[in-house]
Amino acid sequence: MRNKMIMLISLLFLMTLVGCNNTDTNETxxxxxxxxxxxxxxxxxxxxxxxxxxxxxxxxxxxxxxxxxxxxxxxxxxxxxxxxxxxxGDKDSISGDFKVVGTDKEGKEHPVLVSGNDTVWQYSNTSIKG
Known part of the structure; x- marks a missing residue:
């Protein structure tokens, strides 16, 4: 009987300890x-x-x-x-690849640019015509 009581108290203590979490899940x-x-x-x-x-x-x-x-x-x-x-900016500083990334609440990145019917990560070799 004593062993069962110790097991029960230990289990309750463990459940209380695991249930307490000091981290704030609300990300700013x-x-x-x-x-x-x-x-x-x-x-x-x-x-x-x-x-x-x-x-x-x-x-x-x-x-x-x-x-x-x-x-x-x-x-x-x-x-x-x-x-x-x-x-x-000037023509020389605005050239190269152009990439836009969307990030969800969990921090996972998603492509957000659209080319035709396809979602793409970037447009290559963009430049300003001068």
Whole structure:
């Protein structure tokens, strides 16, 4: 009887110990910064483009509208969308392969570029025509 009691207490202690976990599973994900660029639309209206990326280096268009009224469109997983990319720099610094990687909450990488009906990792030999 004493051995059964010791086994039961040991089992309860072990279950309590295993059940306690000090690690926080809520990962804080870094949100990419947004910025705006002034634009004059075809009808002469002043407005702005909203981009996600690093101002002065690279960004892709996520919204546009009248100045101060532009709304950011949501990026929806598994929905193919044509995005307008903007690059800043001289012709020599903007050449080579262009790769965009999507990362899920678990940190797994996924190709996100689309060429025709195929998902691809990168476009090779991109350059600015001058």
């Amino acid at each position: 994900r870094e949100v990419s910064p947004t910025f705006s660029l002034p634009v004059t639309f075809g009808d002469g209206t002043k407005g702005e483009f909203l981009l996600i990326g690093e101002e002065g280096k690279v960004g892709f268009l996520v919204g546009s509208g009248k100045k101060g009224e532009a709304v950011e469109e949501k990026i929806i997983a598994n929905k193919v969308n044509k995005d307008m990319w903007h690059f800043w």
